[in-house]
Amino acid sequence: MPSPLLLPLLTCAAVLLVSGVAKLRDPASVDRAFTALEVPTVLDRSPVRRALPWAEAVLGLWLLVTGGALLLLGAVLVLVLFLAYLVLVARAVRRPEPVDCGCFGALGDDRVTRVTVWRNVVLVAAAGLAVVAGQRDVALVPALSEPATWAWLGAAALASLAAVLVTHRSTGSADVTGGSEPEVDEDGNYLRTAIPRAQVLTEEGRVALLRDQTNRGAHLLLFLSPGCTPCQSLSHEVAGWADDLAPLVVVKAVVAGSPESLVVGLGHLKGHAWFDEFGIARAAFAMSTPGAVLLGTDGYLAGGPVHGEGEVRAFVEDVREHLRAQTDVTAP
Template sequence: MPSALLLPVVTCAVVLLVSGVAKLRAPATVDAAFTSLDVPAALDTPLVRRLVPWAEVALGAWLLLATGAALAVVAALALALFVAYLVLVVRAQRRPEPVDCGCFGALGSARVTRVTVWRNVLLVVSAALAVVAGLRGVGVIAALVDGGALAWLAASALTVAVAVLVTHRDAPAEQGSGVPSSATSEPSTDEAGEYVREAIPRAQVLTEDGTLVLLAQESARAAHLLVFLSPGCGPCGRIGPLVAGWNEQLAPVVVRAVVAGQPSVVDTWLTYLQGHAWFDPHGVTRAAFSAGNPSAVLLGADGLIAGGPVHGEEAVSAFVAEVAEQLREARAEGELSSADIANRPEDGAAAAEPADEGAKPADERAEAAEAGVTDAR
């Protein structure tokens, strides 16, 4: 007689096949997931990252084809994999900052939440039942479609629950709720498609020592390139280490990472951002710019947004390269000097007074810092 235990076997097989194929179609999501979920260093290697999708596909196919003892073995391997995934998402869900994993590529929600944890719990239960199916000699291919109605209904409910949680997407958060929305805005353009500069929002951030900084006030001293990052975002983990170099490369523009969370995060996960980060613990500034993970915006010294926002790892890198090119042109045309670069304001420091009568005042340095970047997009 066919067993209701076939459904958990099929559930695990389908989830593994869908997950593996999605990862193979978008390898970057695997790298992002490993970074976001803080996979132990011993397992976080290029070889393991490339093997994971193939392992999922192989396990999924084997679950459908195996019977008896072979099914018990492959189900045990799937169970071990799902338990490992459960441990990673539980750790991620307990972090004080939001974590994105994109475990199923574009399918389902990328944000790790309680729903993600319950989804993985049900996958562990399904894999455990698949082990039982193997021990009882059940096999998908060899099965006949017949069995007890109650058992099949219960197993079907488990399958439906897993499917719903896998494809679940969180509703976008409203601005002002403290949780950044997954939606991001595009830069404003006029009827001719030209970039329209808007006023810098009345927003503030925290420095590493906890001091409140008004963005409009800071940008009046020098143009600022803000790079919005989150500790649990895979692409952010790749962009974050570049911020310090960008700050040197784009002088006299000041480059700052705006990190979702409290200043303490640089002491735990983001040590490479020390001295180059501001903090947005409640997501208010992120919402003001409709910023995603990651994204970037250029603030001019005239109180207007000079470029962006742009969204995504590749777009942010291209945006930085564009600003760097415009600064090189400004230097070549004599619009920027070494003095402009040397007099760039420090993070959260008070505006410096001219050293002598020949030194440029702060407002002139700010104008020079903006030269060549007011039309960046």
């Protein structure tokens, strides 16, 4: 009978191999993860970022092919790595704004939640059992000579496949954004609703009521979170969009955080940012990040809300086209 300690050993190896290969296929995800998870400066170096996917893949293979003292050493390294990952995601989930980790490159759900923390707790436990396997000289290669091992591995693989298929949700049926959708009537026409009573903080720390701000012109609000990977990409477009849509539409990034966020990686938003430190505006619009909504000058929504990077970009382009059409009509 094969040792039950083979299962956590194989689990750690599979996770490391999948994670390493996924990161190698999408190197930018490693950069985004280091930024979003606020990896300590001493480790936040380009050589470390480039080496991490290879290290994961090598450790995964190490657990599969070694035994004895080498297996024990590899298992200890994996335990240390998984503990570090656990600390990073545990810190991230306590932050007020959503955080994307890119833990498995382009695979899986990027958003760090309590489920992410529990997943990493399970991986730390598996790595701990892998250390025990190394101490007891339980290795995969010798066990493969026993026919019972193959039957046991096949049953474990079948159970894992069944669990994946049962819990799988297609992207078409899943609500991936978690935000509200624009209201429409029976004919599918957009219904304008009143601007919610919500407030934000200005860069100077003053409270600003959204309804009052629209007296000075229409406002396009882009809801962003510092730890959200698509938000980081959109944040670099804000200044350009503000120039394109001025003077008819004011563009503001509503950042999930305090005005101090401008000092930490968001300096390029200076002059174009409001802050929603306690999530009041996000809750009022039932908004996820990234998201966008257009506030009219008459106290009603003029478009949106929309959610997701692609939808936000398309929404901004629609607003731009609408303004361009208005300009063409009014031109002499």
